[in-house]
Amino acid sequence: MLTGLWKYRCIMKSPDAQAPVYVDICHRASLMYAFACLVLLEFAERSTWSERVNQAAVAVPILLFASAVATYLVHGLLRDTDNQLRRPHVLGTRHVHGTAINAYMGLLTIGEIGGFLVLFAGWARGLWG
Numbered sequence: 700m701l702t703g704l705w706k707y708r709c710i711m712k713s714p715d716a717q718a719p720v721y722v723d724i725c726h727r728a729s730l731m732y733a734f735a736c737l738v739l740l741e742f743a744e745r746s747t748w749s750e751r752v753n754q755a756a757v758a759v760p761i762l763l764f765a766s767a768v769a770t771y772l773v774h775g776l777l778r779d780t781d782n783q784l785r786r787p788h789v790l791g792t793r794h795v796h797g798t799a800i801n802a803y804m805g806l807l808t809i810g811e812i813g814g815f816l817v818l819f820a821g822w823a824r825g826l827w828g
Contacts, residue, residue, distance in 0.1 A: 702726040702768075705775075720781040725771035732764040739818060746821025753818065760814035763807050 706726040709718040718726075739760060743753045774780055777791050784804075788795040 702729045702772075719775055719778050721771050721774035721778070721783075725768060725775045728768055728771055732768060735764065736761060739815065742815070742818035742822050745825060746818050747825040748817070748821040753821065756814045756817035756821075758814075760811045763810045767807060 702722075702725050706718045706722050709722050710716050739757045743757050746753050746756075748756070770783065773790070774783055779789050779791050783789075784800065786797065788797060788800050
């Protein structure tokens with residue numbers, strides 16, 4: 700909700716009534732990830748895996764959601780790009796090596812989708828187990 704306030708304030712201060720790209724992305728992603736957390740919760744409650752497995756399968760995506768929002772927040776504050784995946788990758792006045800970006804995107808993909816698939820498999824196991 701705080702990202703919404705930030706976005707609104709940026710819009711009100713802007714001559715064209717537009718928030719910076721990554722302020723907007725940060726706000727939208729926060730809302731979508733909040734919904735995704737509720738989906739993870741529902742599947743975790745229905746999963747037949749152990750509590751420890753379910754906790755890990757929820758924690759990993761949530762930590763990655765938070766890290767993604769944090770990167771959007773940083774780009775929103777710095778107003779250094781309108782596309783963090785465009786080469787050269789920038790962070791403030793510095794460049795980030797493409798290997799680091801690719802590794803991070805791979806980690807996000809594996810962690811977010813993998814965590815959900817673990818929970819989904821635990822739910823399916825309960826249905827057909």
